Amino acid sequence: MWLDLAVSDLESLSREELIALARRQDAQITLLATRLADVSERLEQALKRLAELEYLLSRNSGNSSVPPSKDDGLGRTPPCKERRAKPSGRAKGKQPGAPGTALRWREEDELDDRQDRYPEGACGCGADLGAAADLGVVDRYQQHEIPLVSVSVVQYDQHAVACGGCGRVHTAARPEGAGAGRVEYGPNLRAYAVYLLVVHFVPVRRVVDILTSLTGARPSVGFVHSLLRRAARALQACDFAIRTLITLAFTVCADETPLKVGPATPAEGKKEAKGYLHVACTELYTHFLLGDRSMKTFRQTILQDLEPGAIAVHDRYQAYDSTQLGDLNHQLCLAHVLRDLTSAAQLYPDEHWPVQLADELRELIHRASQARTRGETSLPQRIKSIAVRGLRAAIRIGLAATAHLDDARPGARKSRLLLEAFHQREDDFLRFTTDLRIPPTSNQAERDLRPSKIQENISGRLTHPGRAKDRYLIHGVLSTAVKHTVNPLTVLRDAFTGTTWLPPAARA
Incomplete structure (x- = not known):
């Protein structure tokens, strides 16, 4: 190599040799510079990728929309415990005065059965205890028990009769829930099967095993799966009523979540084979729509049919x-905002604005809850003004602190966009303070969507889109029934017998 040449060796070279050596050195320097630039670029990409991976691993239920079930995943950073101003001093468990659920002693007229029990066998002296003198009741015990269930086969013989007056023939109708076939399972068993499928996310084959263990019946896998379609058809009128009632609501919580549905191979032009489950709900009604995240699906949601001026609570x-959804007012979900501010506080540990902004929002939510409990309709203007001043000051500080255009750290752009949204849409973030009927978060929608993720974790992909739509039509109806304290099994059984349950309209 030319680097090993001593100065004396260079002095002995001719002009032509020195020129050739310089050219070789230039070529080697160019090659090394190219390699160095390539290594530097790869290192920069690796560092950027490492920062992205560290950012993703730092996501948890406290600073993002990651569900709590994934907080203990490999390499993940668990969420920090919430700060408390001071210990509450309240013991864990049931609080004094809270309603309990313990079994209570039933009076005589409430009993389903009563049995007198006497000692049996022989006394130590050899006398038969059956002839002993009765000294009265010395112990009483009540037991709540369910009967052992065993499938029973009943044959219904429909008779025809001829009218004695005119001779017209009349034929008895089949029992409620009977189909056109000669042999089939009754509405009770069908209701249990759909209940296990939809409410408890039990896979079809396990539903068959459960029914066999509990009742002795062994329906086929195909029959159990077909019940989804039959139940959805029977509940279509209820689903339509729920959708109509939600369109009349003053506030509607909306959200959407990805769902593995349909073929596992992505469609042309798509990176992933998935759909989106949309929910629109209130405290009394739940409605699901299965589609994608396109504007076409959003136009099919309930939001487009809401009354002018209605409040949509969402992320x-x-x-x-979009103006395609009509003339809506918005309440942006503050639960999402608080998670984003937790992330911002971790990204900017030396800045005070994320904590100040989060504290002011929590205080507003707390004050609104107290005012609602007192029966007030809006937050007192004095309290709101104090909090808004703090919010605006934190936003100004945050905008100044995040004005660096070269901050390419993961999460920096998201924090900046949040501050800009707060600056531009303050009314949409604080609309809940003007009317306490408006919830500050879309937690109701997240609660209604959460079972879909549980189902996905248990059973995986729903390969048939049609049956998936049936599943969530049924789930929306049963969720609405539970919100009205109606037994979902009763709703399913009535549907299979031709009686459709309809939810009552909410009081204004």
Whole structure:
């Protein structure tokens, strides 16, 4: 190598040799510079990728929309415990005065059965205890028990009779829930099967095993799966009524979540084979729509049919703000905002604005809850003004602190966009303070969507889109029934017998 040449060796070279050596050195320097630039670029990409991976691993239920079930995943950072101003001093468990659920002693007229029990066998002296003198009741015990269930086969013989007056023939109708076949399972068993499928996310084959163990009946896998379609058809009128009632609501919580549905191979032009489950709900009604995240699906949701001026409570996904959904007012979900502010506080540990902004929002939510409990309709203006001043000051500080255009750290752009949204849409973040009927979060929608993720974790992909739509039509009806304290099994059984349950309209 030319680097090993001593100065004396260079002095002995001719002009032509020095020129050739310089050219070789230039070529080697160019090659090394190219390699160094390539290594530097790869290192920069690796560092960027490492920062992205560290950011993703730092996501948890406290600073993002990651569900709590994934907080203990490999390499993940668990969420920090919430700060408390001071210990509450309250013991864990049931609080004094809270309603309990213990079994109570039933009076005589409430009993289903009563049995007198006497000692049996022989006394130590050899006398038969059956002839002993009765000294009265010395112990009483009540037991709540369910009967052992065993499938029973009943044959219904429908007779025809001829009228004695005119001779017209009349034929007895089949029992409620009977189909056209000669042999089939009754509405009770069908209701249990759909209940296990939809409410408890039990896979079809396990539903068959459960029914066999509990009742002795062994329906086929195909029959159990077909019940989804039959139940959905029977509940279509209820689903339509729920959708109509939600369109009349003053506030509607909306959300959507990805769902593995349909073929596992992505469609042309798509990176992933998945759909989106949309929910629109209130405290009394739940309605699901299975589609994608396109504007076409959003136009099919209930939001487009809401009354002018209705309040849509949602996260900041851009589709909710489209004018194609009509003239809506918005309440942006503050639960999402607080998680984003937790993330911002971790990204900017030396800045005070994320904590100040979060504290002011929590205080507003707390004050609104107290005012609602007192029966007030809006938050007192004095309290709101104090909090808004703090919010605006934190936003100004945050905008100044995040004005660096070269901050390419993961999460920096998201924090900046949150501050800009707060600055531009303050009314949409604080609309709940003007009317306490408006919830500050879309937690109701997240609660209604959460079972779909549980189902996905248990059973995986729903390969048939049609049956998936049937599943969530049924789930919306049963969720609404539970919100009205109606037994979902009763709703399913009535549907299979031709009686459709309809939810009552909410009081204004």
